[in-house]
Amino acid sequence: xxxxxGSDVKNGVVIxxxxxxxxxxxxxxxxxxxxxxxxxxxxxxFAGLVGPSGSGKTTLxxxxxxLDTPTSGxxxxxxxxxxxxxxxxxxxxxxxxxxxxFQTFNLLPVYTAxxxxxxxxxxLGLSSAExxxxxxxxxxxxxxxxxxxxxxTQLSGGESQRVAIARAVVKxxxxxxxxxxxxxxxxxxxxxxxxxxxxxxRDLGTTFxxxxxxxxxxxxxxxxxxxxDGRVASDVLQEGQTGRDMxxxxxxxxxxxxxxxxxxxxx
Amino acid sequence: xxxxxxxxxxxxxxxxxxxxNAIALSFAFVAIIFGQGMLQGMNRQVEDASTAFEYxxxxxxxxxxxxxxxLTLDDAHASxxxxxxxxxxxGKAAPELIIAGTIYPQGRIRPVLVKGxxxxxxxxxxxxxxxxxxxxxxxxLIGNRTAASTGLAVGDQLTVEWRDAxxxxxxxxxxxxxxxxxxxxxxxxxxxxxxxxxLQRLAGMPGQATIVxxxxxxxxxxxxxxxxxxxxxxxxxxxxxVIQSKTIGQTIMFTILFLLAMLAIFDTxxxxxxxxxREIGMLIALGMTRAQVIVMFTLEGALHSVLAAILGLVYGSxxxxxxxxxxxxIPGGESWGFALGNKMYPAFTAGLILGTxxxxxxxxxxxxxxxxxxxAKLRPTDALAGRGA
Numbered sequence: 001x002x003x004x005x006g007s008d009v010k011n012g013v014v015i016x017x018x019x020x021x022x023x024x025x026x027x028x029x030x031x032x033x034x035x036x037x038x039x040x041x042x043x044x045x046f047a048g049l050v051g052p053s054g055s056g057k058t059t060l061x062x063x064x065x066x067l068d069t070p071t072s073g074x075x076x077x078x079x080x081x082x083x084x085x086x087x088x089x090x091x092x093x094x095x096x097x098x099x100x101x102f103q104t105f106n107l108l109p110v111y112t113a114x115x116x117x118x119x120x121x122x123x124l125g126l127s128s129a130e131x132x133x134x135x136x137x138x139x140x141x142x143x144x145x146x147x148x149x150x151x152x153t154q155l156s157g158g159e160s161q162r163v164a165i166a167r168a169v170v171k172x173x174x175x176x177x178x179x180x181x182x183x184x185x186x187x188x189x190x191x192x193x194x195x196x197x198x199x200x201x202r203d204l205g206t207t208f209x210x211x212x213x214x215x216x217x218x219x220x221x222x223x224x225x226x227x228x229d230g231r232v233a234s235d236v237l238q239e240g241q242t243g244r245d246m247x248x249x250x251x252x253x254x255x256x257x258x259x260x261x262x263x264x265x266x267x
Numbered sequence: 268x269x270x271x272x273x274x275x276x277x278x279x280x281x282x283x284x285x286x287x288n289a290i291a292l293s294f295a296f297v298a299i300i301f302g303q304g305m306l307q308g309m310n311r312q313v314e315d316a317s318t319a320f321e322y323x324x325x326x327x328x329x330x331x332x333x334x335x336x337x338l339t340l341d342d343a344h345a346s347x348x349x350x351x352x353x354x355x356x357x358g359k360a361a362p363e364l365i366i367a368g369t370i371y372p373q374g375r376i377r378p379v380l381v382k383g384x385x386x387x388x389x390x391x392x393x394x395x396x397x398x399x400x401x402x403x404x405x406x407x408l409i410g411n412r413t414a415a416s417t418g419l420a421v422g423d424q425l426t427v428e429w430r431d432a433x434x435x436x437x438x439x440x441x442x443x444x445x446x447x448x449x450x451x452x453x454x455x456x457x458x459x460x461x462x463x464x465x466l467q468r469l470a471g472m473p474g475q476a477t478i479v480x481x482x483x484x485x486x487x488x489x490x491x492x493x494x495x496x497x498x499x500x501x502x503x504x505x506x507x508x509v510i511q512s513k514t515i516g517q518t519i520m521f522t523i524l525f526l527l528a529m530l531a532i533f534d535t536x537x538x539x540x541x542x543x544x545r546e547i548g549m550l551i552a553l554g555m556t557r558a559q560v561i562v563m564f565t566l567e568g569a570l571h572s573v574l575a576a577i578l579g580l581v582y583g584s585x586x587x588x589x590x591x592x593x594x595x596x597i598p599g600g601e602s603w604g605f606a607l608g609n610k611m612y613p614a615f616t617a618g619l620i621l622g623t624x625x626x627x628x629x630x631x632x633x634x635x636x637x638x639x640x641x642x643a644k645l646r647p648t649d650a651l652a653g654r655g656a
Contacts, residue, residue: 062648067648067651068647087557091551091555095553095554106548106552108549111280120554122273123269123553124554
């Protein structure tokens, strides 16, 4: 049975975490990757989790993506309480509503670019005609319609990541989670990728959340959440942020005023 | 259905690795069918020959008769009871009188069984027609083995000695009227065949027989006092045991071959899961459950057996067809101990082919599934990072 919090979704809050803790056992010792992290993200955000390696960015992203569960605390994603989802329910949520982009692209190596982008639609059981249209559209969004039949080994890093983006957005998910999406790319390709994502965020209204420590990415973010040692050290709206988003963030108390840093949401 | 299509797509994408596995498995597949076909063919060939030349549709044995004890022959003869006599008259049974005797080919002494059989019988495929040669006082039919071991040939004369019903030694000169070419040693080795009525007369056992062979198995074989019914199953049981012992040896060999092929599949799966950890993580991230990933990987493995069956069919069918119809020479086939002859005709039945296909499919699927259990323990986050498994 799904545990939902429909009212939050209606209010535009697609993700909320409450005192989220994630601990890992490393040998005999215990590593606390997240320490009581409380955050909210609204629909259409272009936000990033920023911080050094080991700060908990990827762990938080994995929990939001229902690939992991918290040790304690609660995470509600698109109205579903992550820690209470069964594996099948979590898979269903990912398959319908969440797209992933990874540092290493993670394209399925034996598939062509077209087949990679088509894959999520196959899982959704869409008809062949529907799939063809959506895949073609997605490849056009990322400017790779002409490379549809190329295998991942025939694509450059930038092209591979664009295929990964197309795969993440082809099903029009509510949420795209990108973990260090530009780490393996040069500056030029990084900007192209980010511009593509900004465009998709603008045109499709998809919520993008990044985990990154890449300055190039950080410059594009409208909201920057800095994690240090598993805690939220700062949560700011950046310059160039649109008024609409700032109003939304202000309205739920994440920021008091545009461009000002608020105190950490974890205690 | 989606998982099946994905599995096919993955196999196709794996290219040469898929084909190498399928080819290796197809060798095992074809070898198993070939070996089992040989055994089935051997079984059928031996049973057919034994039935046609010796056992017919079963036999009635005079109650004292024990084929493994020649000393019983002195008392193992009796007059035909009415029921067996009427079957004989109707051409549905062939009586044989068997007595111990001696022949003296080229001056050497050879103990033999002297078997009397009606020259006109049609129950057994023995060429007994030659025994109807009335120009000879004692026409003799021998098999090719006896001919080879005694140096006798058609037209040769030989002295035959026996003890009659009263225990008195008697002898006659006979002439070899035919040397039959038979693959069945049990109607040939150290045996001579003479006309039944002549033997009955010479041995002082008129109207008597030792065994009566039936043309066809009787649905309700009557109990005959003083005679024991031996069904085809009973008569063939020794042969079947010999074949069974050879089957066990062959099965061990095929099992080893099969295990090697399965090891290749298992290995491929283990390696595949290890190498594709990130992919597994990604599949889960894209919305597949672990169970679906397991099914997909298992299907990929299992589909190797389908490909192997298709490949095996392509190059195995012409081979099987040729061997089934033309057989192949087996030098030393005589030494196998049963009626194999010089050529063996494997029997590739639909049951054998379908059964083997099913067996290979089921075992391959199981072997392909075994390593996938690791996926169930794999955390998606570890898999995405290329860890675990």
